[in-house]
Structures are given as structure tokens and as C-alpha cells.
Amino acid sequence: MNPAWLLARTLRDPASAGKLGPGEWTALFAVARAEQMIGTLAMRIQGLPMPEDARRVVRDAIASAEQGRTAALWEAEMARRALGDIPFVLLKGTAFAAAGLEAGRGRSIGDLDILVARDLIEEAETRLLAAGWEWVKPDPYDDQYYRRWMHELPPLIHRERDRMIDVHHTILPLTARITPDPRAILDAAWPLANGLRHPSPNDMLCHAAAHLFADGDLAGGMRNLWDVRCLVEQFGTEGLEARAEHHGLAGEMTRAIRLVQALYGPEPLAGSAGGWGDRLYLRRLTARDGWGRPTRKLTRLAFYIRSHWLRMPPAMLVRHLWTKWRKAHSPG
Amino acid sequence: MKHVTSLRIGPVGFRIGSAWRAPIDALDDLYRDYPRPVIPDFNVHLFAARPWRRYLRPSVHIGGDFVIPDAAPLPLAQALLAAEMGMNLQMALGQRGYLLLHASGVERDGRAVLMTGISGAGKSTLAALLMARGWRFMGDEFILIDPATGMAHAFPRLISLKNEAIPVVEALLPHARFGPRLTGTPKGTLRHVVPDAPAIAAMAEPAAPALILFPRFGFDPAERPVPPSEAFVRLTQASTNYVTLAERGFEALTDLVARAPAIAIDYPDTATGIEMVERLA
Numbered sequence: 271m272n273p274a275w276l277l278a279r280t281l282r283d284p285a286s287a288g289k290l291g292p293g294e295w296t297a298l299f300a301v302a303r304a305e306q307m308i309g310t311l312a313m314r315i316q317g318l319p320m321p322e323d324a325r326r327v328v329r330d331a332i333a334s335a336e337q338g339r340t341a342a343l344w345e346a347e348m349a350r351r352a353l354g355d356i357p358f359v360l361l362k363g364t365a366f367a368a369a370g371l372e373a374g375r376g377r378s379i380g381d382l383d384i385l386v387a388r389d390l391i392e393e394a395e396t397r398l399l400a401a402g403w404e405w406v407k408p409d410p411y412d413d414q415y416y417r418r419w420m421h422e423l424p425p426l427i428h429r430e431r432d433r434m435i436d437v438h439h440t441i442l443p444l445t446a447r448i449t450p451d452p453r454a455i456l457d458a459a460w461p462l463a464n465g466l467r468h469p470s471p472n473d474m475l476c477h478a479a480a481h482l483f484a485d486g487d488l489a490g491g492m493r494n495l496w497d498v499r500c501l502v503e504q505f506g507t508e509g510l511e512a513r514a515e516h517h518g519l520a521g522e523m524t525r526a527i528r529l530v531q532a533l534y535g536p537e538p539l540a541g542s543a544g545g546w547g548d549r550l551y552l553r554r555l556t557a558r559d560g561w562g563r564p565t566r567k568l569t570r571l572a573f574y575i576r577s578h579w580l581r582m583p584p585a586m587l588v589r590h591l592w593t594k595w596r597k598a599h600s601p602g
Numbered sequence: 603m604k605h606v607t608s609l610r611i612g613p614v615g616f617r618i619g620s621a622w623r624a625p626i627d628a629l630d631d632l633y634r635d636y637p638r639p640v641i642p643d644f645n646v647h648l649f650a651a652r653p654w655r656r657y658l659r660p661s662v663h664i665g666g667d668f669v670i671p672d673a674a675p676l677p678l679a680q681a682l683l684a685a686e687m688g689m690n691l692q693m694a695l696g697q698r699g700y701l702l703l704h705a706s707g708v709e710r711d712g713r714a715v716l717m718t719g720i721s722g723a724g725k726s727t728l729a730a731l732l733m734a735r736g737w738r739f740m741g742d743e744f745i746l747i748d749p750a751t752g753m754a755h756a757f758p759r760l761i762s763l764k765n766e767a768i769p770v771v772e773a774l775l776p777h778a779r780f781g782p783r784l785t786g787t788p789k790g791t792l793r794h795v796v797p798d799a800p801a802i803a804a805m806a807e808p809a810a811p812a813l814i815l816f817p818r819f820g821f822d823p824a825e826r827p828v829p830p831s832e833a834f835v836r837l838t839q840a841s842t843n844y845v846t847l848a849e850r851g852f853e854a855l856t857d858l859v860a861r862a863p864a865i866a867i868d869y870p871d872t873a874t875g876i877e878m879v880e881r882l883a
């Protein structure tokens with residue numbers, strides 16, 4: 271079995287780990303690390319009978335994920351203190367962790383992602399800069415590009431804690447053909463007891479689908495689809511179709527649900543997905559070898575090109591690549 | 603991966619894959635008495651950036667579960683060093699079970715002496731020579747502190763000797779097994795020594811930290827007690843995962859400096875250094 275499919279099967283059916291041989295365990299852990307799902311996997315299989323060596327890996331992964339969770343929640347609290355009365359909504363991993371959702375169990379959390387109303391974004395930036403965050407990208411072209419075309423501020427990093435924050439004002443680049451409704455996400459957000467807020471489950475699902483299929487090159491796709499699987503399992507899909515339609519993400523959402531079924535069930539595993547499109551996505555999502563290394567270079571390249579194609583119109587893409595190319599090939 | 607081996611060092615298992623046969627043969631030879639893990643904790647792979655670079659001016663890139671972007675490749679003649687660096691990198695970036703101290707260590711009667719200092723302080727040389735005098739060698743790169751118990755765990759990988767230390771140890775350990783002499787590496791000339799049989803046999807046994815030393819080579823003999831506060835700060839700098847372990851790291855380290863006294867020692871030559879360590883331990 272392809273090791274990425276092995277990871278998918280083990281996440282879906284943890285008891286199946288009981289039959290793994292040493293080589294399969296090794297591949298499973300390597301792919302889980304590469305997909306940044308080792309903590310999720312560890313939480314799923316902890317307590318099951320397994321070889322002693324595997325138990326050590328699981329124990330360390332859980333300790334690490336718990337520390338990551340503490341650090342992420344602290345970072346959210348730091349942002350809350352810095353932003354004061356500017357309303358904001360936690361996104362992605364930190365939102366799952368703060369709300370104690372199934373999707374957050376063991377999940378690796380990198381940057382802090384938050385959503386702020388567009389007319390407050392400059393004020394948010396000023397306050398974050400005053401509280402010790404700094405710009406990461408000193409390059410004027412990148413900076414301008416972010417401010418003009420992206421759905422977020424240029425990434426900021428805190429100079430003492432060394433943690434990044436991505437301040438979004440919507441969930442897709444402004445250059446993308448789809449324009450979701452960030453105002454609706456802010457308005458429908460759910461409050462937590464500590465004053466933080468996260469998007470409604472349907473909006474979190476729409477964000478996951480947008481990120482997967484309308485933005486990036488599917489890097490981290492297995493993890494994103496696991497988020498979708500957990501959110502659907504926990505909250506169901508009532509009103510999801512209408513909400514996805516509202517954000518212009520109906521097609522993306524349907525594809526996400528189909529691929530979740532293909533990867534993580536409950537439908538049969540491989541081969542259950544619809545047409546050649548889904549098969550191509552699955553080919554890209556599971557492109558790893560038993561060492562966790564990326565495979566299927568051509569498929570990956572195709573999705574990389576597609577991600578740029580989705581992100582900007584052709585003339586702009588040419589200009590962008592030309593600027594990047596010149597920068598990469600000019601001395602100094 | 604075309605060529606694969608696996609080995610356990612202390613409590614940590616590695617799987618190493620390579621596009622070339624030579625580094626795997628070298629590892630299998632030098633680590634032949636080490637146990638093999640059932641499931642490794644970490645993977646290291648040595649690969650060529652482009653297919654033709656396996657043959658044409660072969661250059662070895664270091665990959666693994668944890669990597670530094672843009673790490674410079676090494677020539678194939680130094681592939682053994684690449685494998686060692688790859689394993690060290692997994693530990694430095696990926697180890698979450700133990701607090702890692704960049705230190706060498708030796709043990710006698712269940713009491714561990716940890717030695718830490720800047721490159722050139724003589725950590726490896728002192729540990730190798732103490733091994734020759736009957737101490738159990740615990741490691742010359744990392745000593746692992748278990749946050750749950752406070753015990754020091756050994757990580758007795760091949761001892762890595764640099765430049766002037768090579769002839770000193772060759773003379774004092776004439777019967778030891780040595781790896782190939784690697785010249786022109788980023789750290790100068792390198793030669794590995796296989797730890798002796800007792801070090802390998804006892805590598806799964808932890809020991810209680812009894813003394814922390816901060817040696818400096820090339821100065822007149824001097825000793826200065828280091829207060830726990832200073833030892834704590836210096837050890838945070840000597841740890842690659844102190845920050846990542848957060849509270850567990852803080853507790854392990856405060857516990858360590860509370861239970862083991864620390865002394866800074868200056869020594870002009872290895873004979874004096876050995877004499878000082880044995881007197882203080």
C-alpha cells in the first residue's frame with residue numbers, strides 16, 4: 271500500500287494499526303511527519319497495542335503536540351491583548367484548538383491566522399507593530415504585492431517569541447476568481463468563554479475547501495482534508511451547501527467532501543472517488559514515498575502551476591513571474 | 603533508497619538510506635556491534651540533488667524527517683560525516699522525549715560527569731581519554747536528560763576527533779577501531795573512533811548526573827565553582843531543544859543544576875585535564 275494511503279487508513283481506522291509490521295510502522299511515521307500529521311496520528315492510536323518502539327514515537331509526538339497547542343493558545347491571547355477592541359476571529363488550527371474541536375486533537379499549528387474586517391486592518395497592523403511584531407519580508411515588491419493583491423497583511427513575526435501571525439481580511443487572494451464573503455464569516459462567528467471567537471463550523475469548512483482547491487498547490491492537503499472530516503463528523507453538514515454557495519465555493523466544497531470520503535471514509539477506500547479529476551487530486555495528495563519524501567514530480571508541478579493560474583489572471587501572472595525571475599537571477 | 607541500514611544509539615533508533623553504497627558500508631562496519639531498532643525514531647537520507655550527480659562529481663545532500671533548508675552538500679568521500687551530521691540534525695531538531703545537552707559524558711559507579719563547552723574546549727578528547735582509563739563513555743555530542751526522572755541517558759555515537767586531537771587519541775587508544783581519515787571537511791580533518799565494548803554494552807543504562815564541568819583548553823590550570831544560576835543559563839545555551847520542550851525543559855534543567863554541582867575548569871594539556879576531572883569527580 272502507498273504509505274500515504276496507509277496513513278489515511280490508519281487515521282480512519284486506528285485499530286488497523288494492530289496488524290502493521292515494523293516496515294509499515296516506519297513508513298507510517300515518516301509520512302505522518304512529512305504531512306505534519308504525526309500528532310494527529312499519535313492521538314488516534316494512543317492506547318492501542320503496538321511495539322515498544324512505536325509507543326515511544328507516539329508518546330513524544332503527543333507531548334510535542336500538547337506543547338504546540340499551549341504555545342498556539344498563548345499566541346492567540348497575545349494577539350487579543352495587542353488588538354484590544356478590534357474584533358477578530360481565529361482561523362484554522364488555532365481556532366480548532368481554542369474551541370477544543372476534534373479537528374484540533376494533536377494537530378500541528380504553525381502560524382497564528384486571524385480574520386479582521388478590512389476597514390480595520392491598518393489599525394490592527396499598527397497595534398501589532400506597537401506590541402512587538404515585525405515585518406518578515408523586507409522586499410518592497412513582495413510587500414507591495416501582499417498589500418495590493420493578497421487576502422492578508424505581509425506576514426508579521428514577533429521579535430521575542432519568534433512566532434508568525436497572518437492577519438487576513440478575507441479567505442482568498444483578491445486576484446482569485448472566487449470572492450468569498452468575509453463580512454458574513456465575522457458576523458456569524460461563535461464566541462468562546464475567554465472572549466476569543468472562531469468561525470461557525472460551516473464557515474470553517476468553507477475556508478478549508480477554499481484553501482485546498484482555490485488557493486494553494488495542495489501541500490498539506492491530507493491534513494486539510496482531515497480537518498474537513500473531523501468538522502463534518504462533529505457538526506454535520508446542515509446548511510453547508512447554501513453557505514458554500516453563498517461564498518462561491520459550492521464546487522470546491524463538494525469536491526472536498528468527495529475526497530474526504532475517498533481518503534478517510536466511511537465509504538470504501540481507494541477508487542471510490544468520482545471522475546478523473548478526483549483521481550488526479552488523490553494522486554497529488556498521496557504523493558509520498560516510505561521515507562516521507564515527495565514523489566510524482568510531474569503531478570506536483572501541474573498542481574503548482576495550477577495554483578498560480580488560480581491566483582491571478584494571465585497577464586498579471588506573467589508580470590509576477592518575470593519580476594521574481596529577474597530578482598532570482600540578478601547579482602546581489 | 604537503494605542502500606539502507608538501521609542502528610540504535612542509546613535510546614534512539616535511526617534508519618539511514620543512501621543513494622550510494624559506500625556510506626552504508628562504512629556505517630555497517632563502524633556500528634557493527636550496535637543493536638538495531640525495530641522501528642526507528644528518525645530517518646536520515648543521503649541523496650544526490652540531480653540524478654547525474656550520483657556519478658559525476660558526486661555530492662551528498664542530507665535529508666531526513668527534520669532538515670535545515672539550503673544545507674551545503676558534502677563530497678562523497680565525506681559521506682560518513684554526512685550520515686553523522688544527518689543523525690545529529692534529527693536529534694537537534696526533532697528530539698522531544700529528552701532534554702538535549704550539547705555535552706560529552708562519562709560514568710563510573712552510576713555517577714555521570716557531564717562536560718560542556720564551546721567547540722575546541724576538548725569535550726570529545728577528554729571523554730575519549732577518560733574512556734581509555736576505564737570510565738564508561740556516554741557520548742561526545744549529546745547527553746540526554748529524561749525530564750521524568752532527571753537521569754542522564756547515553757548517546758554513544760562514534761567519537762568525532764578533530765585535527766590535533768586525532769594523533770593524541772591514536773597514541774593513547776592504540777587498539778581502538780578508527781574510521782577513515784576525512785580531510786578537507788568543513789571542520790578540518792576528522793577521524794571517528796568506535797566507543798569501547800563496555801560503552802556499547804551499557805548504552806541503554808542511564809546514570810545519575812553527579813557533576814557538570816565547563817572545561818576550557820589552553821589556559822593555566824584553574825577551577826571555579828559555578829553557581830546553579832549561571833550553570834542553568836549556560837546549559838540553556840548548550841541545549842538545542844530547551845525552548846521547544848518549554849515547561850518540561852525548564853523543569854528538567856532546574857532540577858539538573860539543583861542536584862549536580864558545576865565547576866569551570868581551565869587546563870593547559872590533556873594530562874592535566876584528565877587529572878583534574880578525576881580529582882573532582
